[in-house]
Amino acid sequence: MKKILIANQLDIINFCKIYLNKNKKKFFISTNPFFYFTTWADTVGRVKLLSIIAEFKFKHLKTILKNIFFLGKNYDLISINSKNFILNKYSDVIISYSTIEDFDSQGFFYDKFFNISSKEYKNFCWFLISLDHKIPKIVKENIVIIKKKKNKQF
Numbered sequence: 001m002k003k004i005l006i007a008n009q010l011d012i013i014n015f016c017k018i019y020l021n022k023n024k025k026k027f028f029i030s031t032n033p034f035f036y037f038t039t040w041a042d043t044v045g046r047v048k049l050l051s052i053i054a055e056f057k058f059k060h061l062k063t064i065l066k067n068i069f070f071l072g073k074n075y076d077l078i079s080i081n082s083k084n085f086i087l088n089k090y091s092d093v094i095i096s097y098s099t100i101e102d103f104d105s106q107g108f109f110y111d112k113f114f115n116i117s118s119k120e121y122k123n124f125c126w127f128l129i130s131l132d133h134k135i136p137k138i139v140k141e142n143i144v145i146i147k148k149k150k151n152k153q154f
Contacts, residue, residue: 012052019048080135080145090125090142098145100134107138118143
């Protein structure tokens, strides 16, 4: 049973690689939620993964429509500290959420979810999604922050 599960997981990972490579010339996949294959949230990427291992169900249409609607809310995102950013020089990537309070005066980020600091892990790339859309005055070079240009409400 364990061998079958591992084989299925590897097949799904290979499918995702092929799917992403096929579409990266047509779409900007790095910020497109249709190409983010999360397994723990109700997203279009999860629906795509589920469609690989099972039939597409009508309830998945609700997820797709909801994500399309909320794309409009997040259309004006910008990245901070990404100019001339070289991902290959980092050993790992951590994706997390941030607020202005998570940064110290030197520009280091403390992640309360992982209970670690970017000061201790300078060889990691920190890819942060700003929840309050505020940016500290100083941001270390291994940190990229995604935020809204303007804080609009629906």
